[in-house]
Amino acid sequence: MLNWFPYIPERIQEALFPLSRWLHIVCTCLLVGGTLFYEFIIPKAIEDLKEETQLAVLGRVRWFFGQVVILSALILVFTGSIAVFQQSRLYTGIFHEARAWIFLHIALGIFALIVAVAAMARTRAPRMPLSWLRVNFVILLIVIFVSAVSRHMRMMVRNNADQLQLRLPTGDSSPNPPP
Amino acid sequence: METNLIIILFRWIHIATACVAVGGVFFIRIVFPIGLRALDAESAHAMLLKTRRVFKMVVHTCILLMLISGTYNAWMNWPKYTAMNAGLGHSLFGVHLLLALIVFSILLWVLAGKEPKATHLKWMTVTLGLMFLTIAAASVLKYARETSTKSAGSLPAMVNTR
Numbered sequence: 001m002l003n004w005f006p007y008i009p010e011r012i013q014e015a016l017f018p019l020s021r022w023l024h025i026v027c028t029c030l031l032v033g034g035t036l037f038y039e040f041i042i043p044k045a046i047e048d049l050k051e052e053t054q055l056a057v058l059g060r061v062r063w064f065f066g067q068v069v070i071l072s073a074l075i076l077v078f079t080g081s082i083a084v085f086q087q088s089r090l091y092t093g094i095f096h097e098a099r100a101w102i103f104l105h106i107a108l109g110i111f112a113l114i115v116a117v118a119a120m121a122r123t124r125a126p127r128m129p130l131s132w133l134r135v136n137f138v139i140l141l142i143v144i145f146v147s148a149v150s151r152h153m154r155m156m157v158r159n160n161a162d163q164l165q166l167r168l169p170t171g172d173s174s175p176n177p178p179p
Numbered sequence: 180m181e182t183n184l185i186i187i188l189f190r191w192i193h194i195a196t197a198c199v200a201v202g203g204v205f206f207i208r209i210v211f212p213i214g215l216r217a218l219d220a221e222s223a224h225a226m227l228l229k230t231r232r233v234f235k236m237v238v239h240t241c242i243l244l245m246l247i248s249g250t251y252n253a254w255m256n257w258p259k260y261t262a263m264n265a266g267l268g269h270s271l272f273g274v275h276l277l278l279a280l281i282v283f284s285i286l287l288w289v290l291a292g293k294e295p296k297a298t299h300l301k302w303m304t305v306t307l308g309l310m311f312l313t314i315a316a317a318s319v320l321k322y323a324r325e326t327s328t329k330s331a332g333s334l335p336a337m338v339n340t341r
């Protein structure tokens with residue numbers, strides 16, 4: 001069982017990981033869904049308005065969504081670090097093959113967060129017709145895909161190891177006894 | 180190999196569509212009304228209708244994809260839920276499924292018709308809260324699946340020593 005933080009009850013330590021995973025997914029949702037809305041739906045909705053009214057609407061939305069993006073990015077980095085801390089042992093030994101995918105997830109995720117924060121933090125509207133956030137939306141979807149691949153690879157190796165375990169002689173001091 | 184690809188694809192579809200739906204509800208409930216304050220009542224209403232129409236199409240697609248991918252994921256993971264301690268897997272999965280179905284029902288009802296209902300903002304808030312709870316149920320289910328049937332982290336260490 002967990003005993004990483006002395007003086008903190010084990011139950012609370014165990015609740016940390018599902019809570020961290022939940023926060024990680026919620027922040028991803030806000031980032032991905034928000035980007036889709038901000039870049040693809042809102043511009044279509046305001047295209048009939050006068051230019052100054054468009055800018056007023058976009059400015060307000062951008063101000064608030066920018067804060068959401070920055071907060072989400074910070075929480076994603078924090079909860080991602082907790083996940084790395086928890087799962088680092090799950091990507092060693094025979095799970096080594098799955099490691100490349102989790103590194104790719106981390107690298108692409110950090111890149112996507114930097115792009116999102118940089119795009120929302122700048123004060124002037126982008127001059128290029130294709131906003132970076134549109135590219136970022138695709139990158140975020142790839143990040144989620146890579147995460148699904150890394151998890152599947154890990155589970156596949158574990159299942160194979162379990163099947164191998166079934167053939168081991170009884171009395172083995174394995175922590176994973178056959179069902 | 181093809182089965183693996185399908186499993187990954189369905190899992191990705193499930194998470195990606197959930198992200199779009201949850202983020203969309205958050206945006207239309209929390210962020211979008213802030214932008215509408217810059218407009219007069221008539222323009223704000225017209226813009227809300229326009230956005231709502233696109234949002235409805237997005238949400239309907241998301242619900243369809245989540246139902247398909249969720250059914251496949253549940254079918255693939257069913258033995259793992261059964262293997263978990265004392266019905267924990269099925270109870271957590273049941274909570275996740277029930278909450279998701281309530282969310283879908285509310286969304287379909289709130290977004291029905293051309294004009295938004297008088298209480299649509301209140302219902303969007305309720306939906307957003309239920310969506311967060313649905314994700315929480317899924318997170319706990321995944322964590323419980325990893326820790327109750329196996330002691331996470333021990334297997335690699337065990338294999339390394341052989």
